[in-house]
Amino acid sequence: MSSTAAGALSDVQPRDEDGLPAPSRTRRRRLFGIVVGVILTPVVCAAMWPVTFDSREELFEIPKGTWARRMAGEKREILPSEIHLLVGIRNVLMLKNSDDVPQIFGPTLLMPGQSLRIPFTRPSENYFACTAHASGQLIVVVEATPIWPWNRLSWRVRGMLRRLSGP
Amino acid sequence: MKKTLLVGALLLPLAALGAYFAFRRSPRAEEGLRCGTFEPAREAPAFSLDGSDGKKLSLRDHLGKVVILEFGFTFCDEVCPVTLGHLTEVYKKLGSAASDVHLIFVTVDPERDSPERLREHLAAFNPSFLGATGTPGELGAVQKAYGVVAKQVVSRNPAQGYAVEHSSSLYLIDRQGKLRGLVPFGTPADDIVHDLELLLRKGS
Numbered sequence: 084m085s086s087t088a089a090g091a092l093s094d095v096q097p098r099d100e101d102g103l104p105a106p107s108r109t110r111r112r113r114l115f116g117i118v119v120g121v122i123l124t125p126v127v128c129a130a131m132w133p134v135t136f137d138s139r140e141e142l143f144e145i146p147k148g149t150w151a152r153r154m155a156g157e158k159r160e161i162l163p164s165e166i167h168l169l170v171g172i173r174n175v176l177m178l179k180n181s182d183d184v185p186q187i188f189g190p191t192l193l194m195p196g197q198s199l200r201i202p203f204t205r206p207s208e209n210y211f212a213c214t215a216h217a218s219g220q221l222i223v224v225v226e227a228t229p230i231w232p233w234n235r236l237s238w239r240v241r242g243m244l245r246r247l248s249g250p
Numbered sequence: 251m252k253k254t255l256l257v258g259a260l261l262l263p264l265a266a267l268g269a270y271f272a273f274r275r276s277p278r279a280e281e282g283l284r285c286g287t288f289e290p291a292r293e294a295p296a297f298s299l300d301g302s303d304g305k306k307l308s309l310r311d312h313l314g315k316v317v318i319l320e321f322g323f324t325f326c327d328e329v330c331p332v333t334l335g336h337l338t339e340v341y342k343k344l345g346s347a348a349s350d351v352h353l354i355f356v357t358v359d360p361e362r363d364s365p366e367r368l369r370e371h372l373a374a375f376n377p378s379f380l381g382a383t384g385t386p387g388e389l390g391a392v393q394k395a396y397g398v399v400a401k402q403v404v405s406r407n408p409a410q411g412y413a414v415e416h417s418s419s420l421y422l423i424d425r426q427g428k429l430r431g432l433v434p435f436g437t438p439a440d441d442i443v444h445d446l447e448l449l450l451r452k453g454s
Contacts, residue, residue: 190419191432192397194292199432201286204441209434212399212417219399219415 129239130232134169140177140200141168143189150184162189162213165222167245168203169238172228176201189213189221283448284441285422286432294319294421294429295395299356299388302368302381307354309427315352316449318433319421321398323359324371325410329418329435334375337420339439340446341376350450353379358393358400358416360386396421396429424449 143162152159168174177200180186180193190211191199203209203225213221229238294309294317301307309317318337322330334355341348355372357363360383368381383389393400398417405413422431422445431445 187397187399190286190397190417190434192395193288196290197292198289199286200289201432201434202284204284205438207436209436211419211434212415219401 126236130236132235134172134229134235134238136173139173139202140175141166141173142177142179144179145182145186145188145193147181147183149182150186162221164220165224167242168223168225169228170204170206170225174203174225176203176223187213283422283431283445285437285445286419286434288429288431291424291428291430294423294427295392297356297382297388297392297395299382299384299392300365302355302365302372302383304365307380307382309354309423312352312354312423313427314425315350316425316446317423318351318353318446319396319423320353320355321358321393321396321400321416322355322418323357323414323416324363324367325359325405325413327407329416333418333420333435334372334379336439336442337379338375340442341378343439343443344446347447347450348378351446354382355379356382356392357389358398358414360384360389422446422449424452 143166145161149159149161162178166176168176176189177198178188178193179198180188180195183195185192185194187193189199190213193199201223203223205225206227207225209223209225211221211223212219226238227234229235296309298306298308320330320333320337322333324330337353341351341353344351353376355368357368363381363383365381365383368383372379372381384392392398400414400416402412403415405411407413418435420433420442421429422433424430430449433442433445
């Protein structure tokens with residue numbers, strides 16, 4: 084009698100608190116594998132994928148009509164207070180004044196249509212006096228090219244955090 | 251099976267890394283000036299100030315020479331002495347060509363930088379360095395024309411009373427009087443020498 088009852092019990096599928104069939108161990112493992120895969124794949128890709136850019140130049144441009152818009156009361160930041168560059172692959176800061184009037188842009192005065200191209204060849208932190216920023220400073224951080232997977236991952240994470248934290 | 255997967259998992263990243271190094275584009279050598287370049291080059295804003303040699307110092311008088319323009323003050327204990335020391339090294343590296351390069355040090359502190367003080371201070375680095383001073387109005391106009399920022403702040407050295415926070419870049423003016431380059435603070439001496447030699451060759 085008891086053996087029959089035990090046999091009947093062993094055939095019963097385990098159920099969770101809501102009475103629904105509980106996932107089997109294999110299904111749980113599979114689910115765990117998928118979750119780990121979903122998390123790890125972008126991490127591994129971010130670490131392995133080489134850092135490349137279409138151009139070495141990081142361009143910041145004062146669009147035409149900026150002065151007129153500022154005079155009308157519009158406040159718009161064109162140049163972030165901190166710019167990040169990478170030696171060898173994204174190492175040129177390009178400032179262009181496409182407005183109709185001379186403008187203090189970054190470290191200098193640019194005439195209408197004029198641009199200033201500054202290449203950086205070594206990792207460094209460069210401080211430029213700049214009246215366009217509340218702090219009075221423009222900082223150009225030049226980092227070494229991230230060659231190793233860990234460096235690439237860390238560079239991408241830092242870039243993402245900077246973008247999330249805003250200008 | 252497990253072994254094959256393990257070997258594959260180890261080899262795949264190595265292969266990817268190898269492929270990256272094999273196909274990555276090698277950094278192209280920079281052409282032209284190594285420092286900042288103005289495009290198109292414009293006429294360097296003219297000025298006429300009091301020179302440290304006791305004469306009137308006009309930018310026009312230096313046409314035919316390559317001019318390095320520095321904005322600073324003699325009481326500066328951080329940026330200016332480093333830059334002047336750097337330029338002394340640049341002059342040495344230029345050798346005889348240095349005679350065609352004129353350094354003009356425009357003060358941002360007219361209250362304390364008299365022509366005599368400028369002369370004494372600059373001579374400690376290189377006797378050929380020229381200082382320029384003037385009234386606050388004259389110097390303010392020159393700063394504005396070049397986009398130079400300068401403001402008085404409380405000095406960390408109480409004996410000095412005040413210091414001046416100012417733009418630390420150098421300006422390069424070619425033999426024709428065109429404002430060609432901007433040299434950020436800390437640029438290696440060799441890069442400055444490279445750019446000066448380029449400007450000297452272009453106008454000779």
